[in-house]
Amino acid sequence: MFQSKKNIIAGRNPVTEALKSGQTIDKILMYKNASGDVIQEIRKLAKDLNIPVQYVPNEKLNGLTNVQHQGVVAYKTSVVYQDLQQVIDHTNDKGETILFVMLDGVTDVRNIGAIARSAVCCGAQAIIIPDKGVGALNEDAVKSSAGAMERINICRVNSLLKAVDTLHLNGVKVFTSEMKAGIKLHELGLTEPCCIIMGNEEKGVQQYMSKAADAHFTIPMKEGFDSLNVSVATGIILYEALKQRMLKA
Incomplete structure (x- = not known):
């Protein structure tokens, strides 16, 4: 699911699509025990794009959004980073x-x-x-x-x-x-x-x-x-x- 509030993207598939589509992501918060093929894909995409992944308790993610985040929340940024x-x-x-x-x-x-x-x-x-x-x-x-x-x-x-x-x-x-x-x-x-x-x-x-x-x-x-x-x-x-x-x- 996509969380339109402020600058948050919540959910495994929305975060994956955001990474693939080239949206500028500041960082990703991930439930420390999250697992599965999509989680592995997000980790790989984040590593390739030099986007930091922070592992947090599920309570932290629950406090960021009122939709089903599936253990993954990404922060969008308006800034394009340069080499x-x-x-x-x-x-x-x-x-x-x-x-x-x-x-x-x-x-x-x-x-x-x-x-x-x-x-x-x-x-x-x-x-x-x-x-x-x-x-x-x-x-x-x-x-x-x-x-x-x-x-x-x-x-x-x-x-x-x-x-x-x-x-x-x-x-x-x-x-x-x-x-x-x-x-x-x-x-x-x-x-x-x-x-x-x-x-x-x-x-x-x-x-x-x-x-x-x-x-x-x-x-x-x-x-x-x-x-x-x-x-x-x-x-x-x-x-x-x-x-x-x-x-x-």
């Missing part, structure tokens, strides 16, 4: 200096939408997200972006660490913020090809991702308060990049 290497090549071919944003553990779709707005306004060409551990880029995220998500490349990758390797191989430096970093934001060289990693507001960038960065910087703030919303922080950083690049031009 990272192709976006790098396309950006270079246009003669633009790469400015990307990578999101590590950012789950609030409103923050993601706001980040997309700042990214477009400041000239960034792409946002890189993992296939797991990030907020679903659904209608709410697109709405929060005020149309920005339709104007920027969204690259979904299996591994953020491998994405960093790809960036490095293409001459793109990777920077991330750290409260006690010795370099202040305005001292960072943002006129060169670079990607900024932004982390979860509570936990920040994961340690292994932080270690992979080429440099760490801090956003100067008044004493006594050191907390910024991730979308606000991203906007500050990207505007600094825009300013440096405008002054250099």
